[in-house]
Amino acid sequence: VIIDGVRHYADQSDARNVNLAGRTGDNMYIVPSPLDQIDPNSIETIDVLKGPSATSLYGSDAANGVIVITTKRGKAGRTEMSLAVDQGISSMPGKYPEGIYRYGTRLTGSTRCDWDDLSCSFDSIVRFQALNHPKYTALGRGYQSRVSTSVSGGVHILKYALTGSAGSDEGILKLPEVEVERFKRQHGYSVPVWMRRPDRYITWGVGGSFQAQVQPQLNITLTSNLYHSNQRKSSMTVEGVSRLLTVAPEEIAPTRIDSVSLLNNFYEKVIAEMLTMNTSARLQWQATPWLPITATAGLNTQQRTDQRFLPPKLVSKGRDTAGDYGTGRGTVLTRSLNIQTELLSFRDRVRIFSGVNYINRSIADVTVSLPYTSSIPSGVSTPLVLEGRERISGQTTFGWYVEPKLNMNSRFFVIPGVRLDNNGLSGRGAGFTGFPKMNFSWVASDEPFFPLKNTISMFRVRMAVGAAGTQPRPAQRLRLLTIDTMATLPAMYRGGVRIQELGNTKLRPERSQEVEGGFEAELWNGRFVFGFTGYRKNRKDAIIQRALDPSVSVNGDIPQVYTNLGVVRNTGFETSISSSIIERSELGWNVSLDLSRNRNVIVKLNPGQEGIYLRDGTIAAVGYPISGIWERPILGFYDKDQNGIIQKQEVVVGDDEVYLGRSEPSFLTNATTRVTLFGGRVSFNTSVAYTHGLTQVNKAASTSASDPLYLAANDPSASFTDQAGAAVRSETAYAWIQSVNTVRWQWLSVSYVVPPKLLGAIRARMMSISLQGSNLLLKSNYRGKDPNVNAASPDSHGVLDGGQLPAPRVWTMRIQIGS
Amino acid sequence: MFTYNFKQLISLGLLLVIANTACRDIAPPLPEGMMDPNMVRTPDGAIALYRGALSQTQNGLFNYIQFSGLLSDELTVPDPSGPPGGFDPRIPIVSPSLYAQLHAIRNQARQARLALTTYAPATPSSLRGELYAIEAYAEVFLAEFFCSGILLSTVEFEGDWTYSHRFTRTEVYEHAIALFDSALTLSVDSARIYHLASIGRGRALVGLEQFDEAVQSVQSVPTAFIYGLPFNSERAALDFRSSTASVADREGVNGLPFRSSNDPRSASREIGRSQSGIPQFLPRKIDAVGQGGPATPMFVVASGIEARLIEAEGALRNGEISKWAGILDTLRATAGAYLIPPVGSLPAISDDSTTLASDSLRIDVMFHERAYWLFFSGHRQGDMRRLIRQYGRDPESVYPTGFYGPKGPLLGYRYGESVVGLVPDPVKPSKDACLNRDA
16 A cells, blocks of 8 residues: 555554454454555545556565555645535344254253254254344444545645544444343443443544645645544454354343353453554656656654453452453554656657665564463462563665656557566565566557447557566575563573574575456447456466474474465456446436456476465365365265164265365456436445355354254254264364355445535535445355355454454445535 | 756766665564574574573473373363363364474474584583483373374474474384483483483383383482473463363272372362362462462472382382382382472371282382372373283273263263374374374
8 A cells, every 4th residue: 555655564464463462363453454544535546556567666565456545635726625524323234043952851851952962852942043132132233423624725836735534433342231231230330331332443634735836847745644543342342242143042041141141251352543644755856858756755654552451350250350451562664765757758759767666664563461361360469470572673675667668659559667676575685686577558449440430439458468576585484583581481491592483494486477468448439438357477486385294393383384386377357347328417327347257276386285285274286276175075974774863973074175166256246336317416326246156164154053054963854964964063064165156235325416506505615415325235145144254264263254243234424515 | 869967967876875775774674573593503592592492391391291181180171161072081183282382392402402512512511411301301292192103303403394204102212212312421411411311211211111221220310309390380370270171080980089189299279160160270289389389380300209110110010019119108208308399208108008919909009109299290191001001901990981071971971082192194184193092
């Protein structure tokens, strides 16, 4: 992400994408990204650069694309002011799937029976879902509000734009009503607000931009934006919802609810506070008529203060917690300098651009915390153990590029280029790496011989060929060490050094070649626009993480190393069609349709890599994707004892995993339409997305004792197929693998622009009122709440579907006034 | 032909200066919290690696003591939350975690030893001897806990790694003995390390049923000898509590009465209850300072008491009953002072003649004494396997059996039949690579 010419890193490395106050394994504590902080109303333009061009301009770490954001600029003329007010309300659409609980009797009396328990005589089934029950659910209404304002204007030699915004977002998560009452009874005081409504995000930002025409040849733009965000979450976000998802009916009986609360241990407050300042100075200098120079110097400062807090004495039954507190502070400084110049221009036929990029980033974090513990033995003195960690790292990238633009005849353009990067990731003295590229563009419709000019008003063909590379990072290549500094460690170990990462000293750089081609066509003077882009990217010596045998473990964990897997090919296409079907003043109707597909496949494996397990359990095999779903298959089953129940010993499970599908959809489509009425005063916009052929292991269902398929075990009324899948669930998740298709009505907005004659009373230039709804409808064959949250993460404590909330439905009313 | 004026030349010069400065100032970036490997290529760095290896050993040993305690009858999960699973109920599972931790001890010790050899050759050779011994102890732990099929792979110093073939249990013991021999050779300048290696060698020889050689190995070790690794008792108490493990008492029919016998050698205290009201007991050996625990808490790796117990078992195997009883009685009279925490003298074994009436009872007494003297030190699992392997006992008369957990009779939960941890397959970590699962 580049904001006003200053580089932002969305991923600050694995160690910084989590709360700095500790408990780094929890994926709920993800800190806001730069895109979360910036006020949408302060943005003037957003550009997305992809393919070889992005690599050429911004370096190899931009090979996956760059988002370039420019904030608002002033315009000479009268002072313009604007005010936008948004108010929204959110909720979780639809119901959660019901759990199914089986009851029966044993010698000891009535009881809930496990499915595996053949000693239980079943007599009834109860369907229940606490998340659908008003008294027990943790899902309520959320509220969003935002105010944005801007002032801009100036004269020719000095223009300015000032923006300001403030917003708050209270999430839909709430403490169940029954828990609120129980807490007060148990502790004698009311539940703190942060426990009652844990999810909150508050942000504010101010910014300013000044453009000065110092001399006719010199233009200086100073831009500065300050953003602040405060994100509060609670451990209930992940663990609480997961717990509620499988609460059985008897667990909410009045006799139990006081002693065994629904959400014991799930009250930990986590705050991530971030202050970001983005300052840049842009100088445009026409040194000579043939030498324009543009230089942008930027400084991005990001300061974080994270905290987590587990209150004392929350848990009953002899397990009183003494409390748990941690804090972390971190600073990231990113300094960047970009200089671009046009070295040579020859009658607009040949223009040679060249530039240098310098980026230096330093990170310094410190974390001080009491270690997390669910309970403390009575009698153990407090305060307990203080842990301190300090992380300091830096990275510098220097790049130079030259890009001649050859204009053959104003219709055919050739743009070769080369970039040399000395990336700090390569280590000291690694030298420069070159990335050549070549772009072609031909506006065929401007050729004299082009037929059908009356129908096809524009037809452009383009193609780009480029090379990029990825150097192994130090942690991938080097055997890294860590030093024991914990104050609680006995003295003889302090200062001790241990190997932390095995590294792979033989790791080679990954090299890639990309070919991208496509065309744009406009028919009937732009009434119909068609675009197509196809790409093919070959990654040679692709750097992939793989697991090793624990016998070479150096830190007590299962060792993982990066390896040069072989050749991986990415192919795909993106196509878009848009049409203005009706273009009249009283009625307008536009439709657009996007279709995309991406495929990766292992083309060749380097020696020794055949059949290895990659980090996510995928098996490396030629002809298969690097992110496929593999599982041991159920080969057959037979009710040998003829009792109507398929038991584990009657199911044959294959020894070896088989490939079952891709973890990415076959294709994605997105349809958007816009209808305008009364000269554009009223407009309707809506969007629908369709995802086809996404293979998923519904792990939430496979591990939930209340999932219908899970319950098929030992159930003579269930099909033999379902019974077999459930009977061997501890060996294979084969029965829970689905090919998922999804239709999602993404959003709808209705806008009304107030006529000028009605604005006289408030002396406004323009005013609009709009209502927007998002996440309106989901239709899917996925057996669960939402396939988007069936993310299998090794760090999520095994909590999957149930532990993550799908995107809520949000309705927002917006009023915008300009003068 | 181009011409440049002064201003243009200054601009171009500025560009070159920036480029040159940037190239020279590129810092070697490392991930957060990581150190430059060059820092250990000095004598001080090599010694820091030695300290790190000891730290890794302390950490891994604590985990080994807990896991082996769960698989044996020392520890149990008093209130299991669901159907039987894991080591405590003897369900055969592939759990690479402990396997990786024990290998980490081996690999860190080996790296530190090679660093001392290369960068600190002037340091006492016993430091390298100690690391040889630690590497060997990790192999003994692997042999006592896991099935046959263990890999003893090597991680080259500053280089690549090489997978080994699968070693049988016997081969692992033999490999460990070879390492102990190296340790002994290098430890002539340190009686402490020499005794550590002597006891470890004896322990491995006992595993191979070579009692005469084992006795010979340990006979020079004084009874008061202790080699321990200090730990933070508060932290260890918290970790133990979080693991939901507890000191067991007559676990699964066959288990020893570690709590109800009130034997000071296996002392414990209640530290809380589960949500169902089941108490959890913490061993005094890791209890917090000031709570009756040891003044200087240490995980004891080897001790003179263990040396005497090896001698006693050797005597028993040779039919020297009075010698055997004499060693045990002497220990009971005097060795309590060498325990951590120390205990007073105990009544002599020979006072109760019924316990010595038959070979079978004497074997029971021998392993009872080992269980209590070496309680919570990672010996019991190996001893229970030896009872099956070397003394022909039925696994179901040695290991916990019957219904599992307080809800077992109600829900039909039972112990499994496993007596070992399963070695993960190097290629398919979800599967085991055991050559056999025998004791």
